Amino acid sequence: MSKILIRGAKVLGGEPQDVLIDGAVIEAVGTGLPDEGAEVVEADGKVLLPGLVDLHTHLREPGREDSETVLTGTRAAASGGYTAVFAMANTFPVADTAGVVEQVYRLGQEHGYCDVQPIGAVTVGLEGKKLAELGAMHESAAGVTVFSDDGKCVDDAVIMRRALEYVKAFGGVVAQHAQEPRLTEGAQMNEGVVSAELGLGGWPAVAEESIIARDVLLAEHVGSRVHICHLSTAGSVEIVRWAKSRGIDVTAEVTPHHLLLTDELVRSYNPVFKVNPPLRTERDVTALREALADGTIDIVATDHAPHPHEDKDCEWAAAAMGMVGLETALSVVQQTMVETGLLDWAGVADRMSFKPARIGRAAGHGRPVSAGEPANLTLVDTAYRGAVDPAGFASRSRNTPYEGRELPGRVTHTWLRGKATLVDGKLA
Structure with a gap:
């Protein structure tokens, strides 16, 4: 029928x-x-909402099918109300060539639970030393427009500038994982009162904020688009707000878990709360909610990061970072944003469908619920x-x-x- x-x-x-x-x-x-x-x-x-669009999903295939596959990940997406997801490049092999992104793209087409748009790596092997085949990935059947080394920061300013210049030619965007590596060596959780009491290595907010500040200035200088992945601190909000006031072409995302959870949960030493960037303070959570409501933060993205049981059921220091999120994202947003009066359902559609589709140029998604x-x-x-x-x-x-x-x-x-x-x- x-x-x-x-x-x-x-x-x-x-x-x-x-x-x-x-x-x-x-x-x-x-x-x-x-x-x-x-x-x-x-x-x-x-x-009734337009199908949700996630600009930040880890599907793990190829290489880590023990965590997730394109089939299981897109089934999870459909269960959470998503009709399109953007698959991050940190697979094995890395999605840094036209061949790998086309493989992921075709797997998405075969399974059919949602559309899969691969994200291409910015640098070869996510090593931050040499630009990947950005043009070839864009011209491939996958038509890549979003590039990210997510999981690792493009910390070399020259490489980041070159990437911004390259994608400008075809209207692409670089999605930055903002984490200054030298400031986060040995970091296990948010740097603050809780980390001091628990004796865990602190992850300072400035490690995120300094990279965002650098990159919005580079984007302004080049005249290109930059997107900030999983923004997590009140200071980052202020930097993005300042950049937008200057007319810099920057967009930003927040995860559902950073809208709800705080570093107080780490007191349990349960590795399920270990994530990158780390859970922050109640002050940060409040700032993130307000920024999503006023449009400083453009979208909600899940950073769906599946791991097998053995990678999480271990001591805190050895545990992998990340949380699954596709199947709970909308519920968390309802609790934190709708039931608090910060957003109505039209606002949710804007942050979880219209805008992510526009940022990633997901054709046919993020469209009005209207005839035609x-x-x-x-x-x-x-x-x-x-x-x-x-x-x-x-x-x-x-x-x-x-x-x-x-x-x-x-x-x-x-x-x-x-x-x-x-x-x-x-x-x-």
Whole structure:
């Protein structure tokens, strides 16, 4: 059946409407739409959003299929309401050539749970010494426009400048992992009162802020685009706010976990809370929420970082950094931003669909819920509340910081170009 009628959905949180899908596109939006010949989905006042877009996902394939694969990662994405994800380059081999990014791109096409847009490495092997094949990756079948050494910082200013100059030619963007390596040697958590009490190596805020300050100035000098990955400190917010006031072409993202969790959780020594950048203070969390609300921070990105059990179930110092996030992101944003009154659902659509699609140039995604647009949609039961159970995750990994925590909201349906990838909370 090619027609689907979503009846009584609150489009972007507004008044209930009907949305008629015909094939891959939205045919009509209104009230009292006829259901003749259509499969009917009773929304019952659930919120209908454009399909979510994640600009920062680690799918691990090729090379670390024990953590995640393109199949399991995109299934997790569909479960979380995503119709497009951008796959980071720190795979094995690194996605620093046209061949590797095309492999990831084609795996995404084969599995079909969401669109996968590879991110190309900035430097060969993520080593920070020599520019990767940026032009060849852009001209490949994958059409790469976003480049990042995420997991490592492009700390050499000359290399960063050259990358910004190179991508400017085709309107690309460099997404920077802002971490000054010399200032974070041996760092285990946020530098502050808690790190001092626990005796863990401190990760100072200035290690992030100094790189952001340098890079926005380089972007201004070159006249190119720079994107700041997983911004985590109040000081970083002020630097980005200043840069935008000068007209510098900078965008920034915040993760759901940095909107909710603080370094106080590290007192448990549970490695599930070990992440890069580290969990910060309550003051930082407040600043990040306010910056996302006022537009200083442009988008929410998950930094979905799956790890196998053995890489997390060990002592803190030896544990890998990172958390899974695709399946809980929208719930965390509902709790931290919607239920606090900082954003309405239209604002959530802007930060989790419209803007990330625009930054990454994800064709067909981040579009209005209106007639003639691609039917990339997600339906959310915002009244639901329940404890997070990682045993039910579609991701191959279970390293969530929210196990047992009650969170609001549940994605019930996801459609990718009119094809259901999630139905009644179950993968199609």
